[in-house]
Amino acid sequence: MDIQINKEGNVTTVVLAGRLDTPASQPAAAALEPVINDASGTIVLDCKALEYISSSGLRIFLTIRKAAMAQGGSVVVKDINDDIRNVFMMTGFLNLFDIR
Secondary structure, eight states, rough: EEEEEEEETTEEEEEEEEEEEHHHHHHHHHHHHHHHHHHEEEEEEEEEEEEOOOHHHHHHHHHHHHHHHHHHHHEEEEEOOOOHHOOOOOHHHHHHHHEE
């Protein structure tokens, strides 16, 4: 799992690459702590290179969404592949996130 965080003005882009599965979720959550602590702007979760997401990974997405809502920010999820789109559809995440 590789995570790159880029902040420009009020937009924070998080590029996720690899597998966001149970073993990767704890280090990923630690890496994303600055994004969660400063979620008042727009957070773009770029999933173009994300291959897989488990329930632990979904929990991280929910944590980011909750922090953004509490701080007046928003979350955009972009470029999910078909497999991840199916997971989002089955779990109701398509209704929770702005998917582009």
